Amino acid sequence: MRQQLEAFINLAARYEATERPGDYIGDEGLYAQLHRVEPTVKRILRLLDPELPDKINIDQMAGVAMARNEVQRGLGILADMDDWATRLLPDAPSLPADRLHPWVWEPAAPLWAAEARQDAVLAAARTVNRRLQQKLNRHDIGETDLCMQSFDLKEPVAGKPRLRFPGGRNTPTWRARQEGAKYLAAGAFLAIRNVAAHEDVVTWSEQEALEHLATLSVLARWIEECTVESAT
Structure with a gap:
């Protein structure tokens, strides 16, 4: 990132040095190069x-000069980021989104990149539901x-198979997992999927999404x- 920003500043300086009064394009070659790198810099x-x-x-x-000033600010942030990471941020683990389950991140990723967080969550929820239906x-x-x-503890009946965690089924822990999964799964669709699907705009922050x-x-x-587990 630093190399890209420094290259932009060098181009901007060369462009401004060759600009002539009344000619806001100056050197067309440099101007075209600035245009090409502008999206990446932004x-x-x-x-x-x-x-x-x-x-x-x-x-x-004066757009080139303004851009150069903003890029200089970006370079200043980059220069201080190591210190920020050491001195200002809490010592806490991060959660890389691309390491979420692929049923979730793969449908969400392109929408997340487009800053459509509500649609990203909805796409993930729909994919998880389809996978459950298929299974x-x-x-x-x-x-x-x-x-x-x-996830219900009842025995499966015709047309109603059950999902079963591995492990001994007579233990309190196993029963707790089944019951907990049942209510968390239902709650996720009620409180997350339905909100994303039925509200026009959800004001989730990036962290909440x-x-x-x-x-x-x-x-x-x-x-x-x-x-x-299906009925025999």
Whole structure:
């Protein structure tokens, strides 16, 4: 990132040095190069500070000079990032989104990249539901009822197979996992999927949306871990 920003500043300096009075394009070769790198520079600056790219538009009068100033600020952030990481941020683990369960991140990733967080969460929830339907070969009921029935402790009956965690089924821990998965799964679809699907605009922060994806990722791992038990 630093190399890209420094290259932009060098181009801007060369462009400004060759600009002639009344000619806001100056050296067309340099101007074209600035145009080519402008989108990448704005993307880098947005990662450093979402407000930095707002003033970058080299087609405006004095646009190159304004852009150069914003890029300088970005370089200043980069120069201090190591110190920030050491001195200002809490000593806490991070959650890489691309390591969420693939049923969750693969459908969510392109929408997340487009900053459509609500749609990303909805796409992930729908994919988890489809995987659950496929695993149980059930397409006759909604996702909340399907979760409640799938993890239920009752014996399977015709047309209603169950999901079963591995382990000894007579232990309190095993029963707790089954019951907990049942209610977490149903709650995820009621409180996350339905909100994303039925509200026009959900004001989730990036952190909140990521936590919703993480919840769906936990559910996806449980569904994949369980075996299907059908009535004999």
